[in-house]
Amino acid sequence: MSKSTVAPPSGQNIEDPIPFEIAVPDTSIAIRGIRWPGDATPVVLVHDTRGDLDLDSWGRLPELLSQNAYTVLAMDLPGCGLSEGTSTTAVSQRAVQAVLKMAHENTAQTPALIVAGDALHLLDGLDLRRNPIRALVVLSPPLNSPNLGSVPKLAFVGAHDDTAMTAADTFLQTSRGWTLVSSFGTDRQGHSLLQTSHAAKIMEQMLAFLRDYRVVAPEDGAHAGAEEPRPEHAKSSPP
Numbered sequence: 001m002s003k004s005t006v007a008p009p010s011g012q013n014i015e016d017p018i019p020f021e022i023a024v025p026d027t028s029i030a031i032r033g034i035r036w037p038g039d040a041t042p043v044v045l046v047h048d049t050r051g052d053l054d055l056d057s058w059g060r061l062p063e064l065l066s067q068n069a070y071t072v073l074a075m076d077l078p079g080c081g082l083s084e085g086t087s088t089t090a091v092s093q094r095a096v097q098a099v100l101k102m103a104h105e106n107t108a109q110t111p112a113l114i115v116a117g118d119a120l121h122l123l124d125g126l127d128l129r130r131n132p133i134r135a136l137v138v139l140s141p142p143l144n145s146p147n148l149g150s151v152p153k154l155a156f157v158g159a160h161d162d163t164a165m166t167a168a169d170t171f172l173q174t175s176r177g178w179t180l181v182s183s184f185g186t187d188r189q190g191h192s193l194l195q196t197s198h199a200a201k202i203m204e205q206m207l208a209f210l211r212d213y214r215v216v217a218p219e220d221g222a223h224a225g226a227e228e229p230r231p232e233h234a235k236s237s238p239p
Helices: 061-067 089-107 117-123 162-174 190-195 199-212
Strands: 018-023 030-036 040-046 070-075 112-116 136-139 153-158 179-184
Touching: 018 089, 030 061, 030 089, 040 061, 040 089, 061 070, 061 199, 070 089, 089 117, 112 117, 136 190, 136 199, 153 162, 153 190, 153 199, 162 179, 179 199, 190 199
Parallel strands: 040 070, 040 112, 112 136, 136 153, 153 179
Antiparallel strands: 018 030, 030 070
């Protein structure tokens, strides 16, 4: 994977990642993951539901986000990696909601969310009033993506796959609010986009997008939970 050109903030103290475990509501199973501590907006990572994947599929993305001051929670979906249970849609949806809730409660901030491929379907029916999302990043949005309201969205897609491009275009046209699709010259999709020669550019764009919606920890005398300024060049989908 190409190394990102985005450097960590000057003097940033990077803490070691910490394993976490959380019970899935209304089940007898526990899911596990890894938390990278930071002092800004929490970011939850949900790996694709297709194939034999787990949180390791993100490569060095969690570390890069942590280096840029984000609190990162990368989860293993039920039945994947070190998590218990089986990978059913209903249980996986509860698991995602549980981690989003934990991220919010542990940091008192609304989390951003990064998902890959079909994992986006796990957000179908998500109550955004009870489980708000500050911003959403999708690696290769699937067909029939759920409607997530006006949550700001950034999607990445490999342009040499007609089916994936159709899905990404539909995602753009049907989304509400600020939405942008960024395509790259490859047929690889999902997590595999982070293993191409475009990986550095993808992560650079991802960080720039998240930075527009991040919340930084207050310094002495500063307003708690203050957002950094947002750019004026944002590109939106058609209404």
